[in-house]
Amino acid sequence: MEEMKVKTSRQLEVKDLTEKVKGKIDHIEEGLLTLFVPHTTAAVTIQEGDEELWEDMLETYKRLVPLKRDYKHNAKYSGMSGEQNAHAHILSSLIKPSVHIPIEKGKMALGTWQKILFIELDGGRNRKVLLQTLRR
């Protein structure tokens, strides 16, 4: 298993991991790639590499699960500024922390427009993403 580092600078942010991941799977002919985010306030998904779209995604996530609301988690840690992040936990529970992509002929079977996107929901932070391959 390999560990990739991801550095984010904004509270909500999308980072394209595709090129970084490509460099790490060329020794596998056929198999399944797992990317796993070992954090509870971030997630990973697959979507287009369009920055305007990323803004639309983050706007929608915030509209559905607002940053400020009467969250019990935030009230419990009311003295701790770093823990006012229930929105990030809730969004991570919906988007989830992993993607799993078939590998064929040494390449991820991503469609033309698909990119692997790290979703920061409570940044900026130094994050990790775990990468595992299973051979077929």
Added chain:
Amino acid sequence: MEEMKVKTSRQLEVKDLTEKVKGKIDHIEEGLLTLFVPHTTAAVTIQEGDEELWEDMLETYKRLVPLKRDYKHNAKYSGMSGEQNAHAHILSSLIKPSVHIPIEKGKMALGTWQKILFIELDGGRNRKVLLQTLRR
């Protein structure tokens, strides 16, 4: 890896892939099935085979992420009628493009009511779904 074709005719539409998939895994005794949608405006999930429920699902998806809104992606491509689809990208980023199902004794370990559902979010289109099996 196999490729299945899926043809959709409506803008938002649910298609049950379960029977099609069953025919393709009978040579595996134990393992993990991956279905991967190589598109950014569609998704795949697991749910009941109830057409009224499918309408409820699609209504909810549209209520949460409306077709028309001030999306930056749509504004960027304002001259292109085929690119007014930010809702589809955003929903695909939430529902995600794959499902992974254990296989035991040559069969998918689906519960009684579970079906594999392709979720078209920007149709009608000719779509593909990739199917991969890993033996245990």
Added chain:
Amino acid sequence: MEEMKVKTSRQLEVKDLTEKVKGKIDHIEEGLLTLFVPHTTAAVTIQEGDEELWEDMLETYKRLVPLKRDYKHNAKYSGMSGEQNAHAHILSSLIKPSVHIPIEKGKMALGTWQKILFIELDGGRNRKVLLQTLRR
């Protein structure tokens, strides 16, 4: 493949499965763990083990997909009290019924705060969760 039993008592409820799962994977050095919920009105995700946060999660799920609404699925089964559960099906279609976690050195590669959470959406019920491991 193993089967775990989960008993829920409330309509919406979060149950932490992490310790139960730990006891079942110690014979695997490296691989991929799949937890699969064979139900259409429940789901499984990964999040923090914080009960206040769980309440925030369930409140958000209900706010986004209300228990009562003009669902066609509920109208179709209007005489059956046990089938007034479109909200549960819709939420399960979004959160989805499986998680897949890398195993390394005999342990799940969960982050410090990550727990495996069963999400009951239409309880209380006796539920099952299937557990499968693939060796690397």
